[in-house]
Amino acid sequence: MEIFKPINEKKAKGKVKNIFSEIKKTRKISKIPNFWRSIAHNPALLERTWNSLKAVMKDGALDSVTKELIYVAVSITNSCGYCTRSHTFAAKKKGATDQMIKEMIDVVGIANQNNKLVEAYQVEVDKIYK
Template structure:
């Protein structure tokens, strides 16, 4: 359940509506995700988050699909169900196959297991890893 109402286009501040329009233009759709509608209560934050996200998720040294896969992994680690669903949809739109999704989930599961074991056992970092 949302802790704030999701604002419609008719309810948002004109500054938020301008951001919504930039989102629509960038994504080639009229749809505005619930995340942006919740964040629209603070037009300054909405603008800042959209601008930063646009920059970070743009093509760069990492392929956009790889960035979405990382986002899914981090969202899983943080328990953000909304983010997992949103970025899984984005990854599929960028070409993620069912096989890649299954492999990603296997890696996330393995990392979670070994992270817990290392933490529980208090394993010290190898000297050769410290140097890097």
């Protein structure tokens, strides 16, 4: 259960209302997700987080689908169910297929397994990788 009740989108004012409008327009959605409504209790945090997300998640050397899939992978590893769901939805909206998502989950699984094995065995990094 949330610590603070999410801000009612219809009651948002000032900076929060403006950012909510920009989020809806940019993400092509009709309702503000709970994450944004929850952090809106701190308008400076809302603005900073939104601006950072826009800057990082736009197309660059990596396309936006790849970035969404990376976001999902990190969310799975960090056990953030909310982020896993919301960014899987975003990845699909941007063109990710179910097969892409399944393969990404396989990569997350094997990477986490092998990372744990490397840590457990305290494997020294090979000279070629340094």
